[in-house]
Amino acid sequence: MNFAQPMPLRLVAILQTDCPTCRLITPYLNALAEAAPVSAISQDSEPDTAEFARQMSVRFPLTRDPDFALSKRFGVVTVPTLYVLDENDRVLRQEPGFDKNALNEIAALLHLSPVATPFDGAPPSKPGCTSRHLESPSGAPSAPALDVYATRGDSASQIHIDEDEFEYCFRVFKDALPVIPPTPGRVEKMLHAACMQGRDPREIVARVPPCYGAATVEKIAANAVMAGCVPEMMRVLIPLARAVADERFNAHGVQATTHFAAPLIIVNGPVRGELAFHSRQNVFSNVARSNSTLGRALQLMLLNLGGARPDAIDMSALGNPGKFSFCIAENEEENPWQPLHLDNGLARDQSAVTLFAGEAPHGVSEHNARTARGVLKAISYALATVWSYRACMNSEALVVLAPEHVRTIHRDGFTKENVRDFLFENTGIPLRCYDGDPGEGVAQRALYQQITIDGEPCYQKFRAPQSIKIVVAGGTAGKFSAVLGSWAAGPRGSQMVTYPV
Amino acid sequence: MPTTLVNPMNETTPEAARPPARLAALEGRTIALLDISKPGGSAFLDRIEMHLKHRGASKIIRAMKPTFAKPAPASVIESIRSAAAVIEALAD
Numbered sequence: 199m200n201f202a203q204p205m206p207l208r209l210v211a212i213l214q215t216d217c218p219t220c221r222l223i224t225p226y227l228n229a230l231a232e233a234a235p236v237s238a239i240s241q242d243s244e245p246d247t248a249e250f251a252r253q254m255s256v257r258f259p260l261t262r263d264p265d266f267a268l269s270k271r272f273g274v275v276t277v278p279t280l281y282v283l284d285e286n287d288r289v290l291r292q293e294p295g296f297d298k299n300a301l302n303e304i305a306a307l308l309h310l311s312p313v314a315t316p317f318d319g320a321p322p323s324k325p326g327c328t329s330r331h332l333e334s335p336s337g338a339p340s341a342p343a344l345d346v347y348a349t350r351g352d353s354a355s356q357i358h359i360d361e362d363e364f365e366y367c368f369r370v371f372k373d374a375l376p377v378i379p380p381t382p383g384r385v386e387k388m389l390h391a392a393c394m395q396g397r398d399p400r401e402i403v404a405r406v407p408p409c410y411g412a413a414t415v416e417k418i419a420a421n422a423v424m425a426g427c428v429p430e431m432m433r434v435l436i437p438l439a440r441a442v443a444d445e446r447f448n449a450h451g452v453q454a455t456t457h458f459a460a461p462l463i464i465v466n467g468p469v470r471g472e473l474a475f476h477s478r479q480n481v482f483s484n485v486a487r488s489n490s491t492l493g494r495a496l497q498l499m500l501l502n503l504g505g506a507r508p509d510a511i512d513m514s515a516l517g518n519p520g521k522f523s524f525c526i527a528e529n530e531e532e533n534p535w536q537p538l539h540l541d542n543g544l545a546r547d548q549s550a551v552t553l554f555a556g557e558a559p560h561g562v563s564e565h566n567a568r569t570a571r572g573v574l575k576a577i578s579y580a581l582a583t584v585w586s587y588r589a590c591m592n593s594e595a596l597v598v599l600a601p602e603h604v605r606t607i608h609r610d611g612f613t614k615e616n617v618r619d620f621l622f623e624n625t626g627i628p629l630r631c632y633d634g635d636p637g638e639g640v641a642q643r644a645l646y647q648q649i650t651i652d653g654e655p656c657y658q659k660f661r662a663p664q665s666i667k668i669v670v671a672g673g674t675a676g677k678f679s680a681v682l683g684s685w686a687a688g689p690r691g692s693q694m695v696t697y698p699v
Numbered sequence: 700m701p702t703t704l705v706n707p708m709n710e711t712t713p714e715a716a717r718p719p720a721r722l723a724a725l726e727g728r729t730i731a732l733l734d735i736s737k738p739g740g741s742a743f744l745d746r747i748e749m750h751l752k753h754r755g756a757s758k759i760i761r762a763m764k765p766t767f768a769k770p771a772p773a774s775v776i777e778s779i780r781s782a783a784a785v786i787e788a789l790a791d
Contacts, residue, residue: 325773327773333777352710354707354710355706356703356704358701359701359703359704360701363702366704371707379704380707381702382705385705406709409709411709411711412711420706424707450769451768455768498707502709503708503709638738685768686766690765690766690768690769
């Protein structure tokens with residue numbers, strides 16, 4: 199009997215030590231190397247290569263290419279590039295840059311399970327850097343590499359003080375509100391909860407933009423103590439730290455912009471009940487410890503680890519009260535449609551946190567409309583003004599429907615998709631508004647889509663129905679909803695991200 | 700009473716690259732003008748380009764970030780790497 203053996207394939211990667219994408223891909227190469235022949239070629243010096251191998255805990259053979267002979271033979275243009283070779287060293291597949299789908303396809307070629315999951319904190323894809331032998335010689339020294347993809351950090355230092363601890367926190371940590379002093383005993387309780395979830399205190403969960411401070415589990419715990427979180431909140435804070443550092447969310451821009459945006463947390467799933475998140479009346483305000491402390495912990499992490507201080511890197515012209523705390527839970531019990539985390543690809547029984555770079559809520563009062571159309575028209579007029587009334591297609595919006603409005607809309611047979619489509623099709627700016635003075639959004643009108651709303655020619659406000667995000671939250675008394683404009687939206691700005699908890 | 704706190708701040712010390720020496724003169728030098736793609740940036744840089752040429756700069760490289768909302772991609776940095784100096788139009 200002749201059983202065909204799988205072809206012995208091997209993977210070769212060409213890397214640079216100061217390329218962020220090479221650092222991003224290295225843990226995945228480590229995972230592949232556990233069960234397949236993987237090796238890599240560094241284009242850099244021996245000390246740089248050795249330091250890279252140490253920092254990244256490289257678990258595959260890493261050799262050097264001092265005269266770029268191998269790089270030229272492979273014809274590499276971008277690093278990293280992965281090459282799948284057969285037993286005769288023929289290239290069966292080459293993959294430049296970082297791409298999770300491609301990594302999983304390569305894993306399959308090597309007869310391995312997928313190594314890249316959607317919610318591991320890394321973006322779906324990231325372009326690489328120019329191969330060293332193709333770089334233009336400038337003679338200028340390059341900036342030292344920021345080790346943004348190291349997986350373990352140092353222990354937090356301890357501060358010994360001989361003064362009032364609250365005043366010390368005001369003076370040194372510079373937050374505008376009092377914090378609970380992060381004493382070792384309090385932090386230890388947080389770490390105990392995290393360790394019960396299998397976390398190492400020195401594990402770097404994320405690098406928090408814009409200064410890319412290392413959010414180790416211990417640092418997250420210290421900030422959680424300061425915010426007043428219960429230890430069990432660590433299970434939410436760790437995926438939240440990953441979410442805020444996700445390149446799609448682009449906290450680098452959100453935290454430094456002159457705009458109003460602040461990261462709004464939306465909590466979904468069973469964790470709402472398990473940790474007593476509040477989703478009913480006063481959902482945006484001071485109603486529940488879990489909402490307020492989770493939102494505050496995120497803001498403290500952004501300040502203390504991300505470094506976007508409101509008197510320096512955070513350049514918001516007017517700011518946002520949400521920068522004290524900005525966290526709601528969806529009222530799934532009053533939502534006749536699927537909740538937000540299902541819209542974003544998760545299962546109903548999966549707990550989740552979603553981040554949206556939003557302005558403060560703009561209230562929509564509609565107490566007299568008796569139909570879905572009447573309620574939604576009121577909301578569409580509020581939507582038309584987000585960002586700036588004549589600016590179309592550059593932003594998104596979150597619509598928070600309170601239960602009384604939901605009941606009216608649902609009674610008329612509207613699905614969530616119907617709601618989104620109605621708002622998309624009925625939110626526009628009349629063409630006559632563009633005839634007057636020049637202003638924001640006017641110069642781009644050639645790019646806008648012309649539609650007719652109630653017989654009047656208009657430009658469509660949003661790029662797509664999906665630009666309008668819908669959640670149900672708030673109390674059961676009061677015919678209100680809220681609209682939150684976004685920061686610059688899409689791949690060139692900030693995209694909503696949802697992470698499982 | 701003495702108290703001990705766990706440091707909640709970022710303790711990584713950034714290693715900033717030293718800025719290059721200021722140019723003594725513009726004659727014969729290549730200057731890059733980087734537009735971050737905010738409205739009005741190009742008008743500002745058009746004016747700067749005119750002044751630089753008037754003062755003897757031999758070549759002007761114009762580059763633009765695809766979005767003001769994110770750091771410049773490597774390709775944009777690469778396109779201006781050969782310049783002796785870079786002037787960035789930061790805002791509208």
